[in-house]
Amino acid sequence: MSGSDKPLRVIDDTHNSNLRSWVESANSDDTDFPIQNLPFGVFRRKHSQETVRIGVAIGDQILDLPRCRDLGLLEGIAGDLPQAIAAPVLNPLMALGPSVMAQLRGRLVRTLDSERGGGDPNLLVPMDQAELLLPVAIGDYTDFYASVFHATNVGRIFRPDNPLLPNYKHVPIAYHGRSSSIVASGTDIRRPSGQSKAPDAPHPSFGPSQRLDYEMEIGALVGVGNPLAQPIALDEAEQHLFGLCLLNDWSARDIQAWEYQPLGPFLAKSFVSTISPWVVTIEALAPFRSPAFVRPPEDPRPLPYLSSTSNEESGGIDVKVEVLLSSAQMREQGLEPLSLSRNSFLNMYWTVAQMVAHHTSNGCNLRTGDLLGSGTVSGPANDALGCLLEITRQGPVQLPSGETRRFLLDGDEVIFRGYCEREGYRRIGFGECRGTIVPAVSP
Amino acid sequence: MSGSDKPLRVIDDTHNSNLRSWVESANSDDTDFPIQNLPFGVFRRKHSQETVRIGVAIGDQILDLPRCRDLGLLEGIAGDLPQAIAAPVLNPLMALGPSVMAQLRGRLVRTLDSERGGGDPNLLVPMDQAELLLPVAIGDYTDFYASVFHATNVGRIFRPDNPLLPNYKHVPIAYHGRSSSIVASGTDIRRPSGQSKAPDAPHPSFGPSQRLDYEMEIGALVGVGNPLAQPIALDEAEQHLFGLCLLNDWSARDIQAWEYQPLGPFLAKSFVSTISPWVVTIEALAPFRSPAFVRPPEDPRPLPYLSSTSNEESGGIDVKVEVLLSSAQMREQGLEPLSLSRNSFLNMYWTVAQMVAHHTSNGCNLRTGDLLGSGTVSGPANDALGCLLEITRQGPVQLPSGETRRFLLDGDEVIFRGYCEREGYRRIGFGECRGTIVPAVSP
Numbered sequence: 001m002s003g004s005d006k007p008l009r010v011i012d013d014t015h016n017s018n019l020r021s022w023v024e025s026a027n028s029d030d031t032d033f034p035i036q037n038l039p040f041g042v043f044r045r046k047h048s049q050e051t052v053r054i055g056v057a058i059g060d061q062i063l064d065l066p067r068c069r070d071l072g073l074l075e076g077i078a079g080d081l082p083q084a085i086a087a088p089v090l091n092p093l094m095a096l097g098p099s100v101m102a103q104l105r106g107r108l109v110r111t112l113d114s115e116r117g118g119g120d121p122n123l124l125v126p127m128d129q130a131e132l133l134l135p136v137a138i139g140d141y142t143d144f145y146a147s148v149f150h151a152t153n154v155g156r157i158f159r160p161d162n163p164l165l166p167n168y169k170h171v172p173i174a175y176h177g178r179s180s181s182i183v184a185s186g187t188d189i190r191r192p193s194g195q196s197k198a199p200d201a202p203h204p205s206f207g208p209s210q211r212l213d214y215e216m217e218i219g220a221l222v223g224v225g226n227p228l229a230q231p232i233a234l235d236e237a238e239q240h241l242f243g244l245c246l247l248n249d250w251s252a253r254d255i256q257a258w259e260y261q262p263l264g265p266f267l268a269k270s271f272v273s274t275i276s277p278w279v280v281t282i283e284a285l286a287p288f289r290s291p292a293f294v295r296p297p298e299d300p301r302p303l304p305y306l307s308s309t310s311n312e313e314s315g316g317i318d319v320k321v322e323v324l325l326s327s328a329q330m331r332e333q334g335l336e337p338l339s340l341s342r343n344s345f346l347n348m349y350w351t352v353a354q355m356v357a358h359h360t361s362n363g364c365n366l367r368t369g370d371l372l373g374s375g376t377v378s379g380p381a382n383d384a385l386g387c388l389l390e391i392t393r394q395g396p397v398q399l400p401s402g403e404t405r406r407f408l409l410d411g412d413e414v415i416f417r418g419y420c421e422r423e424g425y426r427r428i429g430f431g432e433c434r435g436t437i438v439p440a441v442s443p
Numbered sequence: 444m445s446g447s448d449k450p451l452r453v454i455d456d457t458h459n460s461n462l463r464s465w466v467e468s469a470n471s472d473d474t475d476f477p478i479q480n481l482p483f484g485v486f487r488r489k490h491s492q493e494t495v496r497i498g499v500a501i502g503d504q505i506l507d508l509p510r511c512r513d514l515g516l517l518e519g520i521a522g523d524l525p526q527a528i529a530a531p532v533l534n535p536l537m538a539l540g541p542s543v544m545a546q547l548r549g550r551l552v553r554t555l556d557s558e559r560g561g562g563d564p565n566l567l568v569p570m571d572q573a574e575l576l577l578p579v580a581i582g583d584y585t586d587f588y589a590s591v592f593h594a595t596n597v598g599r600i601f602r603p604d605n606p607l608l609p610n611y612k613h614v615p616i617a618y619h620g621r622s623s624s625i626v627a628s629g630t631d632i633r634r635p636s637g638q639s640k641a642p643d644a645p646h647p648s649f650g651p652s653q654r655l656d657y658e659m660e661i662g663a664l665v666g667v668g669n670p671l672a673q674p675i676a677l678d679e680a681e682q683h684l685f686g687l688c689l690l691n692d693w694s695a696r697d698i699q700a701w702e703y704q705p706l707g708p709f710l711a712k713s714f715v716s717t718i719s720p721w722v723v724t725i726e727a728l729a730p731f732r733s734p735a736f737v738r739p740p741e742d743p744r745p746l747p748y749l750s751s752t753s754n755e756e757s758g759g760i761d762v763k764v765e766v767l768l769s770s771a772q773m774r775e776q777g778l779e780p781l782s783l784s785r786n787s788f789l790n791m792y793w794t795v796a797q798m799v800a801h802h803t804s805n806g807c808n809l810r811t812g813d814l815l816g817s818g819t820v821s822g823p824a825n826d827a828l829g830c831l832l833e834i835t836r837q838g839p840v841q842l843p844s845g846e847t848r849r850f851l852l853d854g855d856e857v858i859f860r861g862y863c864e865r866e867g868y869r870r871i872g873f874g875e876c877r878g879t880i881v882p883a884v885s886p
Contacts, residue, residue: 140622145706155705159705165704165705167640167647167701167702167704170646170647171638171701173706174706175618175619175709176619176621176709178583178619178807179582179583180668180671180807180808180809180813183671190671190672193674193804193805194805195613195746197610197613203613203743204746206746206747228624228626228715229633229884260705262598262601262602262616262703262707263588263616263617263618264618264703264708265706265707266617267807270802270807271672271806272806303647304649305649361649361710362635362636362695362710362711363624363633363714363884364623364624364713365623365624367623370623
């Protein structure tokens with residue numbers, strides 16, 4: 001680990017599995033939000049005129065940060081912190097950088113620690129009484145394509161003779177996404193209309209997408225940006241990241257197939273993307289660092305700007321992800337959502353640090369709040385595929401209601417979950433990223 | 444013309460060629476900024492601590508809008524106008540919509556009209572004493588590919604056997620661009636570094652781009668946005684546009700060739716894009732409306748959502764554009780910039796209204812300040828090509844200094860100009876969009 005990685009990858013007292021909180025629900029084995037996690041989000045009390053507030057998830061509660069500040073619990077960390085906490089989005093907080101975030105993390109642990117005694121319930125808002133909003137004002141959204149398994153599987157469909165292009169193992173391939181249409185988990189997903197053309201159709205036609213899909217991704221949110229024309233070195237890259245979230249890059253495959261050449265996906269993706277409400281900080285992920293993807297010996301070594309010992313040894317982050325589907329009929333019949341896939345973020349060919357270093361290698365500036373999507377998280381196994389396009393290549397999915405699916409139908413709800421676990425540490429989770437398909441706008 | 448186009452395409456008293464201003468330089472035949480134009484921008488007095496201010500170009504002067512407001516000259520137009528004029532970017536003003544903009548235009552003409560008498564010189568700031576800044580906070584930047592000539596020429600280079608893809612004449616092809624790195628005219632352009640691979644090289648390598656190019660484009664800036672999942676109909680599209688500017692979508696061709704498959708251009712473009720400081724309003728362009736590009740009879744008719752009588756009859760805007768190049772050696776020798784190409788925006792296969800309608804057809808929301816680039820403006824003639832990649836296909840350009848160019852060298856300055864002229868109307872101009880190449884960051 002290089003010196004510059006501190007304090008991001010340091011496992012310290014805040015990760016101690018013996019820590020318990022006076023918020024009892026945070027001590028439950030199955031919570032995503034023990035005291036060791038402390039992800040940030042933005043919320044508003046339901047049915048209230050209260051302003052939007054920054055909070056931290058703890059068990060089934062939200063720690064209200066402006067209230068912590070008002071009670072003097074956050075004093076002496078950084079001069080800008082009180083103002084940052086008053087904002088309706090995380091951006092000013094994210095811009096404070098890893099040193100302040102590490103101090104804030106320490107203070108929040110002390111505030112919530114059971115050793116403090118009973119704690120102050122006035123600091124909490126029950127999560128089920130809150131509306132969780134889009135946590136970040138996202139400037140630019142970049143979507144990578146970092147799973148070699150996904151790239152190969154999709155390439156096989158779009159270009160059977162040429163699935164994995166020659167640049168893939170040298171270049172962390174990415175495209176610019178649409179930031180205006182990024183919504184918070186729980187927002188309904190309007191089925192997009194668009195142009196498509198079946199291979200055997202004489203002409204294209206316009207109408208509701210018939211091949212609507214999800215893409216299971218991890219999003220990395222930029223904390224401190226870089227000035228234009230000042231690239232970020234690989235071993236400095238994570239200093240510029242605030243944290244990770246779950247990301248659904250909804251995709252209309254029929255629109256995509258017709259429009260994507262030669263400039264890449266556009267309307268097939270820009271109708272909406274969903275992110276989870278809680279951002280898990282890079283600091284919280286320290287115990288779950290892991291070696292980067294181990295490339296087969298025949299693969300090229302990354303060029304020097306994408307290569308470092310630190311990245312190889314601990315550039316990976318072992319986030320386990322799961323995708324579930326629930327159809328309207330399943331919900332009517334009281335059936336549980338069906339698990340479609342499970343995978344780990346470790347299966348990605350490129351690390352988040354490599355994404356940042358590549359993105360800025362041409363001098364491109366990142367700004368606080370920019371979102372870097374990983375691309376679909378697919379693994380080598382058949383039950384580790386991150387979108388329906390891959391899963392249903394061999395045939396439709398059977399739902400417990402007796403229905404089948406190749407692509408999403410109106411009423412389908414897609415649920416992503418993510419978590420990290422490792423022997424000796426408390427499991428921490430990302431919560432959920434959800435969206436339900438609603439019918440296309442009538443023409 | 445459909446009723447919904449009003450007041451955008453209405454030629455009224457504000458376009459009368461007999462109008463003269465008490466700002467004498469605005470009455471000169473060769474000014475870009477007569478009283479009939481009135482483009483908006485954002486400026487700061489050089490060497491002053493004064494805040495950033497919104498202004499309107501008039502001759503060689505800038506009309507200081509906050510000062511106009513302070514003197515009560517803008518009263519009674521719209522309640523939000525005084526606040527919008529106090530902003531450091533045009534966005535709040537752009538969001539007020541075409542009806543307010545038409546009223547403001549009328550008021551500005553009366554304020555500057557020579558019939559008003561000598562006028563008040565305190566309302567003016569000489570343009571040469573002002574720094575012109577990025578006028579708009581750009582949320583998302585979308586870049587189209589609307590010149591069939593450019594698409595064919597470039598396609599011939601990247602895909603000799605398949606230059607124009609089958610979707611081109613059905614779909615207004617576009618990709619998402621990078622908004623963080625959009626800069627104001629005059630900002631130096633740092634040569635990007637990146638990965639490239641010559642066709643005969645065994646491996647890719649990383650270094651300063653050797654094939655740095657400009658792309659001459661027109662940018663359309665969104666005024667009033669649309670909510671997510673509410674597409675904008677073709678004949679309503681221009682109601683959502685505030686105005687046009689010049690746009691240089693600088694491109695590193697060697698990086699582009701290696702990275703662009705399968706997801707389109709990324710680092711080849713994201714290092715920087717330049718826009719002109721003055722935004723010419725849609726209202727000012729009314730006299731220069733023209734039929735859209737006339738498609739050859741063998742071309743497909745656009746699908747209904749991209750087709751209307753109004754668009755065919757007057758969807759075009761006859762902006763004449765010119766690209767000039769000045770090398771460091773030329774400037775040392777006192778030589779004038781060399782004109783590389785001249786063209787008209789009428790040569791675009793898709794209109795700006797079609798771009799807006801297509802962009803939102805899937806429900807994607809546009810926000811105030813979003814930028815829609817036209818793509819490189821190339822025409823059918825050899826002297827109407829909008830980038831060096833096309834111009835130097837047959838061989839290098841000869842400069843009057845005795846130098847030659849295939850791509851841009853350090854010290855080269857690229858200058859775009861644009862204007863509209865039509866018998867019976869005053870010529871109006873876009874000013875310039877400039878940038879000079881400076882050496883790559885040393886590794």
